[in-house]
Amino acid sequence: MRELTVDLGERSYPIYIGHGILAQAGELFVKHGIGKGSPLLIVTDEHVAKRHLSKVSDTLEKTGYSTVSYTVAAGERSKSLRVLEEVVTAALQAGLDRKSTVIALGGGVVGDLAGFVAASYMRGIRFVQIPTTILAHDSSVGGKVAVNHPLAKNIIGAFHQPEMVLYDTSTLQTLPDREVRAGLAEMVKHGLIWDAEFTTWLEENAQKLVSLDAAALEHGLYQGCKVKSIVVSQDEKENGLRAILNLGHTIGHALEAVAQYNELLHGEAISIGMMGSAKLAVKLGYSEHIYTATKRILQAFGLPTRLPAHLDTDAIMSAMMHDKKFSEGNMVFIVPTAIGKVEINKNVSAAWVRDVVDELKQEA
């Protein structure tokens, strides 16, 4: 088991990563001062519930905790105010009080939803993340929780740090191949924004990671979480540096929206988005190598580098204008300046972005 601390002063918390560590969940809860007098609410989705819910609740009950669970439908649609209200109903009926803890058992959707329940229930109770996807190595670190609004993703939310993150890599073994690859896109992003050496390691170990080699996975998740936690430690509330985590996300979010959240997985959308950022970098005068290396790495993971031609450019541009990363009308983009290094560029012209979107449709 590897351990990593997200350093946020009095809100610091550990991330535990290892094969089979869920069996130790009860002890770790006790170690971190989670009391047994108030019920724990496990929020999960229908798929994860089948595979992992009884394991988690059994180990906690065995340690003397009282648990209840609420299972939502799998998929982004559960990140809504309507489902939030349902989870709160379950919380009230189970008698959750201010000393209770909400456990997010699942991927990013469950983490964001359950996290916002924890952030807002009685104005904030404790929260533990148990991610079961690779993608969630990103979303489970940093305390950003939210639900969607019909007009915009993640627009209603909070910063609410968990008490801890328990990452049991054995839960990843049943993930479909497409989801594995998409999840690894965020890992690649963590390399590209911060760590050239890790990026090289990623490219060399792409096959091992895609085939869920345990040692490679543990190392990759550890390094990915580490980059994320360093950035988050320096800018908890996203006032500056943290924006670099959005590499590929401005275009990516727009693509997800225009594809109505059912054609592209989040990781696939940001893979295309990272290609867009690399293209912008070259337009801005940075080395052509950024573009070729980014493409090569993404292809090593079998991630898409081409924007589906039937997605309308106008619709993509207009979706970006609703994206919250535009402050006071300026178009802000995270642009790589080298592999392992990015800048926050606040003066990217919309015309260039439009060109990039069109060019991405022609990408080989």
Add this chain to the structure above:
Amino acid sequence: MRELTVDLGERSYPIYIGHGILAQAGELFVKHGIGKGSPLLIVTDEHVAKRHLSKVSDTLEKTGYSTVSYTVAAGERSKSLRVLEEVVTAALQAGLDRKSTVIALGGGVVGDLAGFVAASYMRGIRFVQIPTTILAHDSSVGGKVAVNHPLAKNIIGAFHQPEMVLYDTSTLQTLPDREVRAGLAEMVKHGLIWDAEFTTWLEENAQKLVSLDAAALEHGLYQGCKVKSIVVSQDEKENGLRAILNLGHTIGHALEAVAQYNELLHGEAISIGMMGSAKLAVKLGYSEHIYTATKRILQAFGLPTRLPAHLDTDAIMSAMMHDKKFSEGNMVFIVPTAIGKVEINKNVSAAWVRDVVDELKQEA
């Protein structure tokens, strides 16, 4: 104009109280660093909109701000996730960004709703309170914002401090008499929990306050806000001391719920609740004077001291068990130990509370 600071470190903010001060809203916004590059969203209700909305938006527009407004139905029902979603729709359509400010123009419902919009929109933007009721002198100070769930009041919310509170006492002149009295109940509560001298002043000036005498109102609101801000400064997140602000609220909230939020105003319910706390005090061995003085003061304001006999005692008790002030099954009550002084009593037996509820139905 009187000014008071709520001392919360980097989240400190001023409360301005005075007749006609809304005319200075624009200058005060500028003084407190609210930028003109992002739109302001004024959230208000249908009644307040008619009387005060154009005044507020005009003075802000005249100073160079761009404003939009969203008007909700008056009443507690607007404190829902459904209405929250509507306000967020308006915010998105108006292009509110992370530098925007939400203005709550109205009473407690609007303050709580708009405050939770500000707390959660893009994970938190700025917020200004412009209270237009006496009751709101309580709710606008301290940063507690929330919406209701069908099963429980204020259960989904946040702690989100405003940038400032602008209290223009001229907006109070059109309040119906019953609402004035109910609003003064929170002012009486601030005396009872903290300040015997202020409590005496309140009893002596009850008639002036009820008839909205400008000088009395300014003094009463100033002192009431001062008590609240002292308590909040010492316990921002309600981990201890802040609970004393709940004097009368445990029973009061239950009464509101059982009366389906349409028979008793909040201030009326807590007036009866404060009578209940005074009765518990006597049962716990404190001076009989607490009961007689509490009753005399509430009656001076024409506030109810008797619990409507048709409200079912079982239903009231069961509503209290959902109240979030019960931690781990213990029944916690704020009990006066003298006039101007209270204790947080964590061992109040449910049987005594039931007796008190029954006795309150017999009160003269």
